[in-house]
Amino acid sequence: GGLNMTSEYELNSLMGKSDQIFADKVGELSKSGVEVTLHLNGSLGLKSADNLDAVSDGVVDIADTLGGVLAGSDPIFLLSSLPFIVSGPKEARALYDAARPAYEEFFRQNGQILLYASPWLPSGFWANKPIDTVESLNGWKLRTYDANGTRTMIAAGASPIQLSWADVVPQLATGGIDGVLTSSEGGATAKFDEHLSHFTEINYALPLNFRHMNAAAFESLPEDQQKAIREAAAVAEEAGWAAATDLVEKIYTQLGGAGVTIVREVQPELRTHLNDAAKTVIEDWRGKAGEAGAKVLHAYGEAVGRQY
Amino acid sequence: MDAGSVTFLVFLFLVGFLASGTAIFVAIICTCAVSLTLFLGFDVQRLGATLARILIRSSSAWELSAIPLFIWMGEIVHRTSLVAGLFKGLAHLVRRLPGGLLHTNVIGSAMFAAVCGSSTATTATVGKIFLGELGKRGYDRSISIGSLAGSGTLGLLIPPSIIMIIYGLLAQVSIIQLFAAGILPGLLIAGLYSLYIALRTGRGSAPPPQDTEDDPISTARALLYLMPVVSLMLLVLGSIYSGYATPSESATIGVAGALLLTLLRGELTWRLLLETVQGAVPMSCTIIMLMAAAAFLSTTMGFLHIPQDVASIIGGLNLGPYALLLVLSVFYLVLGLLLDGISITVMTLPITLPLIVANGIDPLWFGIFLIVMVELAQVTPPVGFNLFVIQGISGETVLQIARHAFPFFLLMCLAAVLLAIFPQIVLWLPHALYK
Amino acid sequence: MIGNIVDVTSKTANWLAALLLFCMFGHILYEVILRNFFDTSTFVLDEFVGYAVSGLAFLALGESLRRGEMLSVAILETVLPRRIWAWVSVFANALAIFVGAMMVFFIGRSALINLERGTTSSSVAEIPQVIPQAILCAGAAIFVLRAIEMTWKALGNAVSAERI
Ligand code: NA
Numbered sequence: 001g002g003l004n005m006t007s008e009y010e011l012n013s014l015m016g017k018s019d020q021i022f023a024d025k026v027g028e029l030s031k032s033g034v035e036v037t038l039h040l041n042g043s044l045g046l047k048s049a050d051n052l053d054a055v056s057d058g059v060v061d062i063a064d065t066l067g068g069v070l071a072g073s074d075p076i077f078l079l080s081s082l083p084f085i086v087s088g089p090k091e092a093r094a095l096y097d098a099a100r101p102a103y104e105e106f107f108r109q110n111g112q113i114l115l116y117a118s119p120w121l122p123s124g125f126w127a128n129k130p131i132d133t134v135e136s137l138n139g140w141k142l143r144t145y146d147a148n149g150t151r152t153m154i155a156a157g158a159s160p161i162q163l164s165w166a167d168v169v170p171q172l173a174t175g176g177i178d179g180v181l182t183s184s185e186g187g188a189t190a191k192f193d194e195h196l197s198h199f200t201e202i203n204y205a206l207p208l209n210f211r212h213m214n215a216a217a218f219e220s221l222p223e224d225q226q227k228a229i230r231e232a233a234a235v236a237e238e239a240g241w242a243a244a245t246d247l248v249e250k251i252y253t254q255l256g257g258a259g260v261t262i263v264r265e266v267q268p269e270l271r272t273h274l275n276d277a278a279k280t281v282i283e284d285w286r287g288k289a290g291e292a293g294a295k296v297l298h299a300y301g302e303a304v305g306r307q308y
Numbered sequence: 309m310d311a312g313s314v315t316f317l318v319f320l321f322l323v324g325f326l327a328s329g330t331a332i333f334v335a336i337i338c339t340c341a342v343s344l345t346l347f348l349g350f351d352v353q354r355l356g357a358t359l360a361r362i363l364i365r366s367s368s369a370w371e372l373s374a375i376p377l378f379i380w381m382g383e384i385v386h387r388t389s390l391v392a393g394l395f396k397g398l399a400h401l402v403r404r405l406p407g408g409l410l411h412t413n414v415i416g417s418a419m420f421a422a423v424c425g426s427s428t429a430t431t432a433t434v435g436k437i438f439l440g441e442l443g444k445r446g447y448d449r450s451i452s453i454g455s456l457a458g459s460g461t462l463g464l465l466i467p468p469s470i471i472m473i474i475y476g477l478l479a480q481v482s483i484i485q486l487f488a489a490g491i492l493p494g495l496l497i498a499g500l501y502s503l504y505i506a507l508r509t510g511r512g513s514a515p516p517p518q519d520t521e522d523d524p525i526s527t528a529r530a531l532l533y534l535m536p537v538v539s540l541m542l543l544v545l546g547s548i549y550s551g552y553a554t555p556s557e558s559a560t561i562g563v564a565g566a567l568l569l570t571l572l573r574g575e576l577t578w579r580l581l582l583e584t585v586q587g588a589v590p591m592s593c594t595i596i597m598l599m600a601a602a603a604f605l606s607t608t609m610g611f612l613h614i615p616q617d618v619a620s621i622i623g624g625l626n627l628g629p630y631a632l633l634l635v636l637s638v639f640y641l642v643l644g645l646l647l648d649g650i651s652i653t654v655m656t657l658p659i660t661l662p663l664i665v666a667n668g669i670d671p672l673w674f675g676i677f678l679i680v681m682v683e684l685a686q687v688t689p690p691v692g693f694n695l696f697v698i699q700g701i702s703g704e705t706v707l708q709i710a711r712h713a714f715p716f717f718l719l720m721c722l723a724a725v726l727l728a729i730f731p732q733i734v735l736w737l738p739h740a741l742y743k
Numbered sequence: 744m745i746g747n748i749v750d751v752t753s754k755t756a757n758w759l760a761a762l763l764l765f766c767m768f769g770h771i772l773y774e775v776i777l778r779n780f781f782d783t784s785t786f787v788l789d790e791f792v793g794y795a796v797s798g799l800a801f802l803a804l805g806e807s808l809r810r811g812e813m814l815s816v817a818i819l820e821t822v823l824p825r826r827i828w829a830w831v832s833v834f835a836n837a838l839a840i841f842v843g844a845m846m847v848f849f850i851g852r853s854a855l856i857n858l859e860r861g862t863t864s865s866s867v868a869e870i871p872q873v874i875p876q877a878i879l880c881a882g883a884a885i886f887v888l889r890a891i892e893m894t895w896k897a898l899g900n901a902v903s904a905e906r907i
Pocket residue numbers: 420421422423424425426462463464465466467468469
């Protein structure tokens with residue numbers, strides 16, 4: 001039989017590649033006993049925000065979902081996009097490991113299973129200047145991608161703007177905005193190099209995408225096929241996390257060739273300033289996420305040797 | 309069952325439901341329901357859940373707001389003295405051209421395309437303003453409807469364009485270069501239309517223009533008449549290119565400008581405001597529901613995996629570049645019978661784009677070619693959005709309108725051939741500007 | 744009597760749809776002004792305008808259907824004998840009831856699930872998802888009432904066509 005999987009990402013993107021690996025691996029490991037039909041580019045008409053219900057209702061069997069859109073159902077999904085709590089892929093993995101039981105529980109309660117999750121590259125500042133001092137942030141008009149980013153950047157003295165992704169490039173071309181908070185990869189895909197000259201590596205966050213499956217659909221499969229799916233998920237997960245480390249330098253080289261300056265060093269004062277700006281957001285999240293959230297954050301602190 | 313037979317059956321279901329005379333969006337949804345149940349064994353729960361999810365999602369895309377807002381702007385222009393001034397001015401300018409005011413559809417659409425990213429909104433607005441007026445003046449109905457259907461599609465090719473943004477993001481092609489690349493092909497198509505109108509009507513077959521004086525004063529007066537609407541266009545265009553508004557927001561600037569103009573001319577009343585809004589609502593409702601239903605059809609085709617399967621088959625043929633383009637054109641024309649442009653692009657691009665690149669075809673050029681294919685889909689029945697919109701305005705049936713539009717459909721095919729033979733029409737401007 | 748209630752609700756809903764058009768106009772204009780002159784944003788533009796667009800479409804469904812402004816392609820009308828066409832019309836209207844009822848039931852179910860779970864949007868506004876979905880459900884319900892009314896009329900026509 002066939003399983004339908006939806007993903008709003010294109011084949012060449014980090015998430016699209018990972019989805020393809022997963023789909024291919026399922027077919028390979030189950031010796032074509034079960035095939036995953038992958039619908040990329042949101043070609044089924046589903047966006048990340050639809051996926052939880054779509055999988056629950058059996059519209060599709062498997063979905064690739066941006067974590068942040070699930071925050072309206074459970075605040076735990078804002079964890080991976082909290083500002084400046086991870087410094088890179090390694091800490092992001094530690095955070096994921098600490099939170100995984102909570103994620104699994106959420107999907108279980110919704111009649112689903114968590115297959116795997118993988119991160120985006122670290123988000124940073126795309127601009128026409130290095131954003132490496134506190135002053136350079138002042139009044140800087142940038143597009144942010146979620147509520148946390150907006151609040152953090154306001155607190156930091158910048159002027160965040162909310163725009164849909166399709167409007168970002170026209171606004172950059174006409175000078176409607178001066179910059180974008182997104183990953184190096186996100187900017188490279190949308191050809192920001194035609195409009196912007198600098199990417200400042202600030203490691204704002206490494207948001208996660210989740211692949212989840214309808215539990216009834218999973219349990220209706222024979223044991224060996226279930227095993228194939230679990231194994232394929234593990235392979236895709238490792239590949240996804242490895243890509244988050246390996247791809248960074250590759251993208252930097254590519255961007256360098258396109259004339260983008262990568263700014264890796266920022267003033268320590270800026271770091272402190274941004275961490276201060278993020279504090280309210282993190283505290284608010286703690287309030288919302290309650291005991292479960294506090295537990296995860298504490299476990300993460302233990303793992304990386306910091307206090308949360 | 310193979311992809312061809314399934315497509316054919318889906319097509320038959322659609323024609324059957326449409327023929328019953330039920331609302332088009334109802335017919336499309338019924339077609340999907342039957343297809344999903346019959347071919348994929350969806351039960352009523354899964355069917356209903358899919359329907360609800362897709363309808364909610366596709367009807368609440370904020371980019372759609374440009375459609376009701378531009379329709380509202382059209383209503384304001386249509387119900388005030390703005391429309392009369394526009395006609396007086398244009399009538400003077402085109403007085404020497406054979407075909408006279410019939411050119412207003414082409415000129416108006418090309419101008420409007422420059423401020424609006426969607427072909428549906430372009431057709432609706434221009435149609436609302438011009439179609440009735442042309443009828444009143446006794447112009448040939450077939451040509452005025454056909455040329456509107458054809459030139460309304462320029463909304464996609466002349467920037468800004470929603471579909472170019474989508475293509476650019478999917479194919480990783482510069483959106484700014486795509487915008488530049490669309491201008492000359494857009495003007496080429498507009499030119500072909502005007503030429504056709506002139507040749508077909510000839511001198512004398514069109515009613516005589518009311519204003520035949522030729523002195524500089526009447527020309528100056530004509531330009532003065534055009535001033536309000538031209539300044540409205542410039543306002544919208546300026547708001548986009550100065551960065552004050554995004555292409556999706558430009559419709560609001562258009563409404564604000566039109567309201568300001570009526571205020572300045574002392575025509576703005578509560579009554580006008582209520583009438584224009586009420587006039588814009590039913591058509592907006594119809595088009596948005598059609599788009600939502602079309603999204604559900606696209607989802608259905610996605611589950612059936614038809615576009616992807618056929619594209620893979622084409623990939624396996626190992627054709628040369630020209631043969632590949634020919635086969636792809638036929639493929640897109642057939643898909644275009646049932647699907648709207650954005651769905652066609654999103655579903656097929658992952659498979660067709662690598663073929664294009666492997667054959668040494670520039671993805672920038674292909675983007676424009678694909679958009680011409682999508683424009684063709686706008687005027688082919690049974691699912692053709694420009695046909696639907698014009699039906700809403702003129703009251704003629706989709707099939708009659710498609711017949712009127714057929715010569716313009718052929719001209720667009722001719723334009724596609726010209727683009728393939730002379731790729732420089734597409735590539736010259738973006739290269740001159742950005743390389 | 745029942746016909747009057749349907750009339751009043753569908754006209755009211757149509758006015759609400761018009762109001763939503765005003766609202767989206769106002770919101771986008773406000774956003775453009777905020778962004779360009781005050782370097783800030785409402786942060787919920789695409790979300791709220793999205794609700795308004797879908798709300799407009801669904802709330803206007805009933806009235807658009809009654810006024811005959813819902814587009815259709817009645818190619819068989821001129822071909823078929825009047826008696827048979829009258830029955831085809833009954834079928835066509837029944838299809839509208841079917842589609843409308845599917846929308847009411849499944850959009851309504853989604854709204855109820857979201858109410859129960861307390862699902863909100865993930866934006867700063869955290870709008871409970873039950874609100875926009877309940878509006879769409881109400882619009883679809885008015886559409887069903889209208890479709891029933893029109894099926895009833897079509898049935899009357901078909902029966903009287905049989906008698907002639
Ligand atoms: Na355009």
